Amino acid sequence: MYVIVPVDAVCYNSTQQCFWIRSSGSSERDTANTNCLAEGGELSTIATQDVWDFVKNEFGGTTGIWTGLSYRMAKPVFRWPNGQPLTYDAWNTGEPNGITNDPSTQQECVSIWYTSFKMHDAVCSSTPPYRLCSTPGM
Numbered sequence: 001m002y003v004i005v006p007v008d009a010v011c012y013n014s015t016q017q018c019f020w021i022r023s024s025g026s027s028e029r030d031t032a033n034t035n036c037l038a039e040g041g042e043l044s045t046i047a048t049q050d051v052w053d054f055v056k057n058e059f060g061g062t063t064g065i066w067t068g069l070s071y072r073m074a075k076p077v078f079r080w081p082n083g084q085p086l087t088y089d090a091w092n093t094g095e096p097n098g099i100t101n102d103p104s105t106q107q108e109c110v111s112i113w114y115t116s117f118k119m120h121d122a123v124c125s126s127t128p129p130y131r132l133c134s135t136p137g138m
């Protein structure tokens, strides 16, 4: 299967996934995902430690990045858009801290922050400056 991706996408061979980063345009999670879909991907799946290390190597230094990780699909279990569970720990200290059934405070979506490239759960209507898109991979 061939997938058309942006020319600046970087691809990780072992999962056959390609990644690209864009300004989010101050968009919330669903808009960021819609914009990734329009470019041939979706908000990123970074499902294993190897892929995480690859992505950190490529995009580390950028801070405030939407990923596709969320617990919307299988509350309260975080899953990547391609359905894979979270199998490693890249959470910042004290995170995740927004797993709740209260719609006004639940942090169902996940962004990456700081030079340490760590995950934070966040309300899906928050607007980090970047979005990381990927193909689903295998």
Ligand SMILES: [Ca+2]
Binding pocket: 095, 096, 097, 098, 107, 120, 121, 122
């Ligand atoms: Ca949080």
